[in-house]
Amino acid sequence: MNIQTNIALSTLTTMKIGGNADRVVNVTSEEELQRAYNNSKELGQPIYILGGGSNLIVHDEGFAGAIIRIKIMGIDILDDNQETATITAGAGETWDVFVQQMVGRNLSGIETMSGIPGTVGAAPVQNIGAYGQELADTFVSLRAYDTQSDDFVILKKEDCGFAYRHSIFRGEQVGRYIITHVTLTLNKKPPVPPFYDALQQHLSQRQVNIAGVTVQKIRDAVIEIRSNKLPDPSQLPNAGSFFKNPIVPLQLGETLKATYPEIPIYPVDGIRVKIPAGWLIQSCDLKGRVFHGVKVHDGNAVVLVNESAQGYADLAAARKEITDCVYRKFKITLEQEPLEL
Template identity: 55%
Template structure:
């Protein structure tokens, strides 16, 4: 377990921005997580946990603490019956590799979350989701190191406070828990229509009428490949903004001008409006803002084309947020966490 010093964060985040981390180490077991954290804590050194770096923004000043990169492996079937299979997955496993393994096992529940970058342990943090599925739908529990009590704990699904792209790990308990494994309960049943609109459209265009876990995964990969740049090739964090959650009065106002806007009922008098659509209708889609390109195929995505620092990214972000607010009176939010 080696601890390295003065490591450029731009090499470990997919937006390719960020100054040096004072310390960085990889944890391959829960015990190493505990040792690294408690050693840093005893010296009053702050700690930040990093998975694949695909949903994190680092600042130019870097991080004056310890970065723990989670690399804990594991993929074990811990329960199996006629209808379901329950799998315990190490937090350091590549998420898309996990999805592929479950699809190869003919299991349903996370196949629509194919091709999402990052690690399995990061998935619950923002309640990762795509095309009608989210991690909250299948997560039974997770194991974590509790930095407050300095013990390992098991949190059941209900304790995670899942909401749209949110959880306790981003809110009131941010920084408290270091996730070491997740346990998912997946179905042996075939996927059933109706599917998320983009998937349904793809199936109709391709004349696909038999639906399996494999057809869902293949469709999602095809759609995402067309709409989203590969972060290993083109610097980006995937969707940079959350879809907007609006109240009924805002939706009424929006539909008066744009009656054909697509929305999704979220209950409790709120609806989800695609933020990519909002950005596109400000005229910013495809534009280069402070070295950041608003992706011409998906306005939710910001590509680092020539930005030289965090200030460029922040200026582009704020310009987009302001344009949406001025045009629609809707406030949109950044999705990636900031390393601070």
């Protein structure tokens, strides 16, 4: 177990704002995690779990307690048959390294989620997704430390309450479970078209034979698309999509379509539709605009880049200006995707 004191959380998060944490404890095993958790509890210190910090906004006050960073590693094959392979990965593994390894084995199911920053352990928290796949599609179960019972538990897919960028871990059970391992079942069959629009277009433009496309080709395509659309947080601090794509009643979608025929609308379930948040922001002419040191990214309006924000208050003020503009024009309230500490 490695313990550091008085650490700037801006250095551990990709948005690069926020104050200091009293203690940062890196744990490499379940036993260390349980010990670190109980030590901090006995000291009466608040506890927060941190992965790669790519989906977290930290307030200027920082955190007067212990940040526990999960560094539990390892990738194990539990079952390998003709059609599928079931794999368990430690929560501390880097998500994209895991994807790369699975693609290297020609396993399909997570290849369009290539390039998503962060750890395997955080992936279930917001049910990560991109280009037509989400974690829940291949998810089997996870192992977690249950802070209520002081024991380790297995949660199956149906226990996790997965929805669009949501799960019990950021909803009704927030703070209760600390994920140590995630198990997925991946497919040995080649990926089946049709693919997500942007991906399909990208492959067609490069004259890739879509019917016989490999997982590796899809991974390469996704990485290329992402590198053109998403700023690298090490160069331009950001937290990826800053807003969720709003899901609105079908009727509102139809009304908006009548006024703005070019609005992209994706069906959700027959009574609701999803509208890209980036399109709404861009349609308010906010692309490239800077508010309080926070820039609406030129390439992708759903991403906010911290150019020179002095702290959380600047980010909050920028967020308000953007969400107010969108509400005034479309009567839609944008919801923030990254969590806050």
